[in-house]
Amino acid sequence: MKSFSKNDLYLIIAFLAVFALITVFLQLTGKEGTQVQVSVDAKVIATYPLSEDISVVIDGFGGGTNRLEIKGGSAYLTDTSCPDHLCEKMGKINSVGQSIICLPNRVVVEITGDCSSEYDAVVGG
Amino acid sequence: MDKTRRIALYGVLTALALIMSFVESQIPAFMAVPGMKLGLTNVVVLFALYADSEKGAIIINVARIIMVALLFGNAMSFSFSLAGGALSGLVMILLKRTKRFGITGVSTAGAVSHNIGQILVAMVVMNTSAIALYLPFLWASGIISGILIGIIGGIIASRISIN
Numbered sequence: 001m002k003s004f005s006k007n008d009l010y011l012i013i014a015f016l017a018v019f020a021l022i023t024v025f026l027q028l029t030g031k032e033g034t035q036v037q038v039s040v041d042a043k044v045i046a047t048y049p050l051s052e053d054i055s056v057v058i059d060g061f062g063g064g065t066n067r068l069e070i071k072g073g074s075a076y077l078t079d080t081s082c083p084d085h086l087c088e089k090m091g092k093i094n095s096v097g098q099s100i101i102c103l104p105n106r107v108v109v110e111i112t113g114d115c116s117s118e119y120d121a122v123v124g125g
Numbered sequence: 126m127d128k129t130r131r132i133a134l135y136g137v138l139t140a141l142a143l144i145m146s147f148v149e150s151q152i153p154a155f156m157a158v159p160g161m162k163l164g165l166t167n168v169v170v171l172f173a174l175y176a177d178s179e180k181g182a183i184i185i186n187v188a189r190i191i192m193v194a195l196l197f198g199n200a201m202s203f204s205f206s207l208a209g210g211a212l213s214g215l216v217m218i219l220l221k222r223t224k225r226f227g228i229t230g231v232s233t234a235g236a237v238s239h240n241i242g243q244i245l246v247a248m249v250v251m252n253t254s255a256i257a258l259y260l261p262f263l264w265a266s267g268i269i270s271g272i273l274i275g276i277i278g279g280i281i282a283s284r285i286s287i288n
Contacts, residue, residue, distance in 0.1 A: 023261045108251070
């Protein structure tokens, strides 16, 4: 059995090409955000400017907490109460539409632009 | 291969896939982006697909997903892995049927489609399209891990005979 043929190479090149297209598309459409919007259980509870360095505790669903840090124009989560700390590993965000999600606490932190109509609101949950 | 041998083989492979899932969940380096995985379990599924049958690959994959969800996961992780597993299983089987691609191409397509399936479910569950921004990371990691797993799967499938 041949495990690697020319067709495989073409397939992989095609995948890489699509990857490049997606990346370029997201780069071109991505705008630097100005606001950080925090929602818990699909309800927006707070909005912070991205330009101001802050550190606040978010009370999540079911008693869980996350600490939201905004520093140097980027937002990230630290000190999470849930066991997996996945949201901390999601890193820093600063472009419109980027988000950090903590599933256990139902916390969604999103970057939005000046005009809220630029981005679809998060509804339901 | 008679029925008894086949049942035993599927049992062993399902157990192996479970262990792979567990080992993978213990590697924090692949947690940087949710859904990013090495795809070790796919070695087992690929092996089943090439050394046994399409049916075998589907049975082992589904049994593995259900058991992983029962042992380590929840309803949410179950829906994620079921969507990823179903889509990648389907893509791998169809691609193998074309007989135009080797195990490496099949594995890569499986890995990428696995990540796409997960993103689609995440979009539905979280009700936000923002998750699509993870697509480039998952796409790239799918290509890399798919190639590696395909090469490993090819070596294993060519060296182990189950009949």
